Amino acid sequence: MTTIRDVAKKAGVSVATVSRYLNDSGYVSGDAAKAVAAAVKELKYELNPVARSLNTKKTNLIGLIVPDITNPFFPELARAVEDVALTYGYTVILCNSDENPEKEKNYLETLKKKYIDGFIVTSNQLDAPHYANMALPIVALDRAINEHIPTVASNNREGAAMGTRVLLERGCKRILFLRGPEELNPANDRYEGFMDAIRDSGVEYDVVVCPFHFADSEKIVDRVLREHKNIDGIFASSDVSAAGALKAAAKLGIAVPDELQVVGFDGIAMGEMLTPGLTTVAQDVYKMGAIATRVLIKRIENQVEEQHFFEVPVQLKIRGTTRSVEK
């Protein structure tokens, strides 16, 4: 392995000068620069990043903590993070937390010891002490807002109102809202948005708490549809729940969208694979990941950034689980 000493020797300068040249820090005369450049090229020298890290305490590594990469929301996020990170010369470490504070804390701590440069986190524990004491750049995604931690999220509330209106405009008279878990901020925002839109509409509605899980959602919707035969619209707080609702409806022989219209939230790829295609409030997950990564890297590199909250607009995707608007 050729080291900085070899380069220095060949170029006839000190290692300090080589280091300065390599890092573009401090003064290096034109002649010295030329000699070093030639030596680097000739020896095919490449700086050893581990040795550098020991000094700088930086590694160009960032951690991405998600509850579970297997949840269809997260792969696209991970992709965006990785793409942008690569652009800036960073590499990403993937961590599944299972929403388990201990696992999260453990990752945070072991990676910090490894001089990781920062974290992008989707977590409900952001107010926990192990975050407050991190002294490392962190950006929160999707969930939790904390005055110390920049956050990027969809405009969940407005999006949910939009989704609700899709159902209202299409003549639904009794709407079932599949509300997400109460400990999730985005789920609560979506609930607010639903309420914003439904409140003054005069339309009947039911609210049922429902995890973002296919089989559970199917079971819950099956029960509710049996009890309330006149439900003609479902707004699910996630596409996975919407898929469960569709499955339940199909098994009960309820025609979608003729007897029952369904709108989801998320915009995951599965939505268009269903038949009929799922009408949904699509989040721009890729954009969220991209923004989060840029914000994080700015912080890592000590660039000033005033903004603390980044809202990414959602977009309606009208597909086959809703009818044409009645004139």
Add this chain to the structure above:
Amino acid sequence: MTTIRDVAKKAGVSVATVSRYLNDSGYVSGDAAKAVAAAVKELKYELNPVARSLNTKKTNLIGLIVPDITNPFFPELARAVEDVALTYGYTVILCNSDENPEKEKNYLETLKKKYIDGFIVTSNQLDAPHYANMALPIVALDRAINEHIPTVASNNREGAAMGTRVLLERGCKRILFLRGPEELNPANDRYEGFMDAIRDSGVEYDVVVCPFHFADSEKIVDRVLREHKNIDGIFASSDVSAAGALKAAAKLGIAVPDELQVVGFDGIAMGEMLTPGLTTVAQDVYKMGAIATRVLIKRIENQVEEQHFFEVPVQLKIRGTTRSVEK
């Protein structure tokens, strides 16, 4: 930050002794061990992994290179890799290659410089020189077998034969096989398996090359179904293609499974969310990832492992896109 020197001083021994104690390497007397243990505890000392890495050239980091984490096959793989890695004290770096040899090579090289300990790779470039010259433990997943690189894969050929037989047993008279890309080993194996089963059946069949991509598959199947009205069975080499086929059939008003039966391959979660549920040849992706990770770590830790090829059995999941077997 408390260092090994602090511990040595407090324990009244040399740093060499502390290091030996910490790494359980070389002799340490009972007394010395006790003193060091006490000092470690009192100072809450934690070894600096970066400093260690500079010496050992090991980092407890492994790289996972996949074409695209967004492809529904890979999140579960990533999950398995991460779970097992964590168990052994390793952390995983996620790399999307887009099947691009340059990107792959770039990751391999930059991470090698960072003293990454090994790679789990899903790639078609495994015979490329940058792999041969790696001198780092590598395990291949799903694709490509190379006498120097251990591989874990499904029994694709047998699985495809099983899937084909599902259609044959249910009375299909003309089967369309959606063959995957020709540069993919697993796709070729599945093609062989299809041929194994169809050859002597006397049943008519067509083979069309079709990427593992939803919209493309839909388009291709739409065309074929228009041209050949008597096709009554489709075996797709991937679930995503099967979903495209189902969409095409639905748009053409072809009833599944009454007029057309469909079988997929992969077993991704989306399959059960479709209506009717997708009958498929399910791979045990999690198990593949888990095995690959264990094999890799064994190699990293220089444990002997004779076996070079690990085959993970597939499992039929009969759902709604196929009929009951005719008696």
Add this chain to the structure above:
DNA sequence: CTGAAAGCGCTTACAG
């Protein structure tokens, strides 16, 4: 069984 010392390969005040 133990310690002094060299070494892993870099960066960074500091003096000149």
Add this chain to the structure above:
DNA sequence: CTGAAAGCGCTTACAG
């Protein structure tokens, strides 16, 4: 503008 030297925090022959 440059170099000698200390330092980042560990590991590992080697001599005893």
